[in-house]
Amino acid sequence: MFYNFNKIEEVKIRLRSAEGHICEVEESAALMSSFIRSMIEGFNEVTEVSLPNINSVVIEKVIEYMRHYKDKDPPIIKKPIISSKMEENTSAWDAGFIDADWNMVVDLMTAADYLMMIPLRDLCCAKMACKFKGRSIDELRAEYHIENEFPSEMEENLEFQHPWRLE
């Protein structure tokens, strides 16, 4: 135990991605993830964490976020978001960090959820919420190629039940 304790400072956590690629991150940064923390605390000898459902690009992105907020707390995003622009909701660094395409945001969100990094997940969710904010149903359907699953009859019914859909 003492032996391990002495060594902990230098330990680098190796994260194995879905492709088998290994990314190294300092342990203090990695502890931000509750998932990695529980892995390390649960098994003392563990220095390698396999993440079979996260690809290496996303892992690099996650590590970037970990290193940035290694010594400080990430800013809390106010709910509900006040604007559809990310810069007005959170810090400039966060807004820049999350400024990626839709697939990347989704992957990052999934990874954050898996790694149990609440601030990162919230950041991603806020980003997604920005995309939804102020959009009508038809706009959303068109943008994300969602077909209208409700037959017209049902749509009327829905409008009767949910009058707020009327504009």
Place this chain on the structure above:
Amino acid sequence: MEEEKSLSSLSDSDEVEESQIDPEEAKDKVIGEPEVPTLQPRKRYSSFISQPNHPEVPELVHQKSDIKMSKKGVNVFVRFRPDNATEQKLGVQCVDYHPDQKKVSVSCDGISHGFNFRRIFPPESSQEQIFLSCALPLVESILEGYNCAILAYGQTGAGKTYSLLGPGYDHPERVGKCDQELRGVAPRLLQSIFHQIYSTVSGEAVYKVYTSYIQIYNEKIFDLLNPAKEKLKVYQDTDKGLWITDATKVPSKNVKEVNQILELGTKYRVTAATNSNAESSRSHALLILTITKHLINTGTYRASQVYMVDLCGSERISKTGVVEERLKEAQNINKSLLSLGNVINALAEKRKHIPYRDSKMTRLLQNSFGGNSLTSLLLCCSSNSTNALETISTLRFGDRANMVHNRPVINQRESADDLRRLLTESNVKLINQQKVIRYQNERIIEMETIIRELFSMMGSSQVKAVQRKIQIPLAPMSRNPFDKLGVNTFVCIFSFLHPADVLSMVGVCKSFRQRLKCENLWRYFLIELKQGRMGFKFIPVETWDINFDKVESYWEIFKDKFIKSLAKGMPEDPESASRGIHLFHNMR
């Protein structure tokens, strides 16, 4: 299949019908065995054929056939007769027998014609051999309920009557007086049928046998058992099928009776022929045996008919040199044989229209060719070169008959009990299947939910790998990009939005609607609203009286309150209400 069914039901069902007495059967009992005292209750149902070890059981050596009858087609056998004295002088043997007893070749004017049949009988074959091959395999099928037919076909004087009935059946004084060893196929078959009935019969089954004997002479049907009758008529009905009006149907209880009938009828047939001065049988004779089998326990009826047909000989008018009356007969005979040939041709070529109605004979034999009957056709030929042409035409007829396909079925009528039992069985099966289906459906829904969750945890590359491996297009995954997200992350996105926006997004698609009903989300919204951190402009959230301990569904409450507030607000100030709704999207 049907056989199995009835057998199993036979062993399963109890003696329910003990108390019911069929008047018809009671009558039969009186007719059949008045002297037998009814010791056991079962015996009440005894028909005239019901008692094992009946004194009439013919003593039969165990017979075994070496041939398996084809049930699909017409089984064709060929018998060659030995030459007579004139033929021995004039001609030579023109038939080559193949050792496998199936192939034969006939040479005519230097050309050899090969034929293939089920079995070839050379001239030295005995009557018993013919019977064992042609008729014995049919006995079991007859008693199972299949229709059967045995036909003798061939040139005149080729031994048809000899093979089918036996020697002496062409002379009134010698009918039925031949040596037992030389009996033909028909008497032997009758004996076998009765032997089989008597040796298998028990209290559970009642057999009845009826005999009819008719002839077709000059395209007219006559009853050989009641010569006084006018010509009979044939009717066809979709329900009843084919039947002959007024034909005598004699109930027979043993082989002696049938043999007597056979002898009586043959005598009349021969006498009629002799009166008109014919040397050979000039008419087609049909012995029809109707056998019904009634299984007492299940009430199942089975019926089968056996046709034993002695066709008259085909002849060439130039060769026999007949005139006037004989000529007319010959023309009729040839006409009916020709129409039989046409029927066979049409069947062999699988034509749509089969000319059964061309002659009386083909109409009566409709069942034997192309119908539901097991048919064995015995071709009788001469092996002498003087008759080579006729032999070849006879064999060609048999060759075409080989190609006819029949569909034998058991003639069975289920009783009400049978049908009720079948209904119950199938109902039970149906219910069980429905149970299984419901269970499976539940499982499928469960598994789908699990799979969706699993996929939401996995990365896209892994999902693709799985798709490649199991070769199943996971279409719903790719169609809606939000299905990829787990429920928690999905709900988390919407927690960043105002409840009014979220409410409007419920209608995007089904999965949105399903997931957005998440209770945590609406609970969170309600708490936020109560604490005044967010609000609706036109709805006084503060007045909502919600006891959080007793709430069953936050989503329902939210929806309910929201609509109520809207409805309350609208009549007072419709403009503001409409503005209010409009404002939901432009709140900030």
